[in-house]
Each structure stands twice: as C-alpha cells, then as structure tokens.
Amino acid sequence: MTAPNGGLPERPMxxxxxxxxxxxxxxxxxxxxxxxxxxxxxxxxxxxxAIALASGPDCYAHYMSLVGSPLGKLVLFGVTVMLFFNIAYNVRQTFWDLGYGFLPKTADMTGVVAITFGVVAAVVVWVIAGFTGALS
Structure with missing residues (x-):
C-alpha cells in the first residue's frame, strides 16, 4: 500500500x-x-x-597470574555476581511460569530480591574464599 503522495506510508514509531x-x-x-x-x-x-592446566606448570602459572591480578579478580567477581543473579532470576521465572508473581508490586519486589541476592551471595562467597586463603 502506498501513501497518497506516492511515497511510503507513515509508520508508527x-x-x-x-x-x-x-x-x-x-x-x-x-x-x-x-x-x-x-x-x-x-x-x-x-x-x-583447563587448557592451561593441561599445558604444563609454566602455562598454568602464567594463566593463574593473569586471573589472580586485580583486574582478573574483578572479572571473576562480576561473573560470580552474574551467576547468582541468574540463579535467582530463573527461580523467579519458574514462579512466573506457574502463574505467580505478575502483580506489579510483586514483580518489582522479586526483581529487587534477585539483584540483591546476586550481589550478596557473591560477596559472601568471596569473603569465605578470602578467609580460607583461596584468593592468595
């Protein structure tokens, strides 16, 4: 269908x-x-x-120095946050699949819970890792 002026019709944004x-x-x-x-x-x-581990001690030591650097630890912390957030989000999604939690206040509250759980659980894991010497 063309517009009366011969061009394309106006489409809604x-x-x-x-x-x-x-x-x-x-x-x-x-x-x-x-x-x-x-x-x-x-x-x-x-x-x-796993590849560095299989490649020998020198390769493994180099890989661990990269991952153990401050930037590497920051990246690993971010991955940990996202792992726990993803777990909480999928639990939330499972309840949605069952038909629960669609009210706006409930959806907002469970969203805040999922984000908070991701951050808090990651902090707890990293604090435990720090106390056990795993971050050294």
Missing part, C-alpha cells in the same frame, strides 16, 4: 527507552541478558584454565 518509565523488571530483563553473556565468558575462562 516503536516505543523506546526514552518513552518508557524505567523500572526494576526492565533492569532485570537487561541484567538477565548480560548474565547470560557473562556466564558464557566465565565458561571460556574455565576452559582456558
């Missing part, structure tokens, strides 16, 4: 981030996609660790 009010469920959706990417990256780090 799709809603965008500037149109919608920011809310927790939107942040959870975006964070869930980011967590999937982070977990893929974590799997690559784990595969690199």
């Amino acid at each position: 799709s809603p965008h981030l500037q149109v919608w009010r920011w809310h927790v469920t939107m942040a959870c959706s975006i964070l869930h996609r980011a967590s999937i990417f982070a977990l893929y990256f974590g799997a690559l780090l784990l595969a690199g660790w």
Whole structure:
C-alpha cells in the first residue's frame, strides 16, 4: 500500500527507552541478558584454565597470574555476581511460569530480591574464599 503522495506510508514509531518509565523488571530483563553473556565468558575462562592446566606448570602459572591480578579478580567477581543473579532470576521465572508473581508490586519486589541476592551471595562467597586463603 502506498501513501497518497506516492511515497511510503507513515509508520508508527516503536516505543523506546526514552518513552518508557524505567523500572526494576526492565533492569532485570537487561541484567538477565548480560548474565547470560557473562556466564558464557566465565565458561571460556574455565576452559582456558583447563587448557592451561593441561599445558604444563609454566602455562598454568602464567594463566593463574593473569586471573589472580586485580583486574582478573574483578572479572571473576562480576561473573560470580552474574551467576547468582541468574540463579535467582530463573527461580523467579519458574514462579512466573506457574502463574505467580505478575502483580506489579510483586514483580518489582522479586526483581529487587534477585539483584540483591546476586550481589550478596557473591560477596559472601568471596569473603569465605578470602578467609580460607583461596584468593592468595
């Protein structure tokens, strides 16, 4: 179908981030996609660790020095946060699949819980790792 002036018809604009009010469920959706990417990256780090381990002590020592650097520990902490967030988000999603938790206040509250659980659980794991000497 063409417009009366011979060109393409005017099409409605799709809603965008500037149109919608920011809310927790939107942040959870975006964070869930980011967590999937982070977990893929974590799997690559784990595969690199296994390859370094199989390649001998020199290669393993070099890999561990990279992972044990401050930047490497920051990346590993981020992967840990995303792992725990992904677990909490998938539990939340399971309840949604069962038909529960769709009220806006409940959805917002469970989103905050998922984000908080991701951060707090990662901090607890890293504190325990620090006390047991695993971060040395």
